[in-house]
Amino acid sequence: MRARWLLAGMCASVGCSAFDGAVGGDVEDAGADAGSIPPVDAGAGADARSVPDGAVIWPENGHAYVVVVAPSPVAWTVAQDVAANMGGHLATIGSASENLFVWSVVRGTPGAFLEKHGPWLGGFQPADAGEPGEGWAWVTGEPWSFTAWGPSEPNDSRADEDFLKVYADTTDVTMYWDDGNRTTEDVVSFVVELE
Numbered sequence: 636m637r638a639r640w641l642l643a644g645m646c647a648s649v650g651c652s653a654f655d656g657a658v659g660g661d662v663e664d665a666g667a668d669a670g671s672i673p674p675v676d677a678g679a680g681a682d683a684r685s686v687p688d689g690a691v692i693w694p695e696n697g698h699a700y701v702v703v704v705a706p707s708p709v710a711w712t713v714a715q716d717v718a719a720n721m722g723g724h725l726a727t728i729g730s731a732s733e734n735l736f737v738w739s740v741v742r743g744t745p746g747a748f749l750e751k752h753g754p755w756l757g758g759f760q761p762a763d764a765g766e767p768g769e770g771w772a773w774v775t776g777e778p779w780s781f782t783a784w785g786p787s788e789p790n791d792s793r794a795d796e797d798f799l800k801v802y803a804d805t806t807d808v809t810m811y812w813d814d815g816n817r818t819t820e821d822v823v824s825f826v827v828e829l830e
């Protein structure tokens with residue numbers, strides 16, 4: 636609960652309607668209780684950036700990652716706007732090791748899941764791309780190379796499943812991905828990466 640100021644800051648920058656009136660909600664601490672994987676000391680990588688309380692530094696790239704938990708479903712586009720206003724972007728996953736690291740943060744974050752539906756990530760699919768697997772890209776423009784799609788994903792099973800989210804059980808050994816609809820009611824969190 637240490638990151639309460641974070642949501643207040645979002646309200647100032649993107650408007651509290653972004654979270655359907657959830658003014659003053661608490662943002663859960665991403666570093667807490669990450670199962671058997673010991674959390675990295677967020678202070679270890681502290682530098683001139685404005686790193687949010689609760690963020691965890693991945694030593695391999697020095698980036699900070701924080702899972703923001705909203706009190707109600709949040710659209711992918713809103714999540715990306717909030718991430719940008721925090722000075723970052725929705726998390727982009729370039730390797731299996733980054734996927735595992737982010738998983739350690741995500742699955743240790745209380746409230747990040749509705750059943751197996753986890754947070755938004757920074758992948759998307761242009762509207763004119765071939766379904767279900769063509770054209771996927773990262774918000775940063777970095778190469779779309781590593782993937783961790785869950786079984787039978789991506790499947791575009793509902794209309795416009797063009798946005799990347801986590802769909803996994805917190806006991807899974809890795810973080811499985813799913814293509815989700817931008818406004819799905821299943822997603823209440825997102826992972827912000829600050830470079």
Ligand SMILES: [Ca+2]
Nearest residue numbers: 767791796797
């Ligand atoms: Ca799709």
Ligand SMILES: [Ca+2]
Nearest residue numbers: 790791813814
């Ligand atoms: Ca899907």
